[in-house]
Amino acid sequence: MSQSLLIISRQAPWSGPGAREALDIALAGGAFELPVGMLFLDDGVLQLAVGQTPEAVQQKDLTANLQALPMFGVEALYACAQSLALRGxxxxxLDVERLDSDGLRALIDRYDQVITL
Known part of the structure; x- marks a missing residue:
């Protein structure tokens, strides 16, 4: 049986390589049919903001990678409700399940491996 993998993305889309690396790991895991989930936490929820304009900061758009997650079998997508609220x-x-602090703990406990970027 495959080990399940939860990727926690905590970086804003263009604050460094973490957001892109988290997406790349999720897509690669999904391509190899691993049970992969992705949690957007802290500034990582900013990746989910609607109407981003990455060209304004001369960066590549992560939207295509985010939208490809379900096509690669990564359908377990979560976001911290408090992180979303704090950032308005x-x-x-993306259609994500919003979790409170108890839900976050339960989610992390369900996965065999957890990677935080």
């Missing part, structure tokens, strides 16, 4: 994000670009 009511609407997200």
């Amino acid at each position: 994000l009511r609407e997200t670009s």
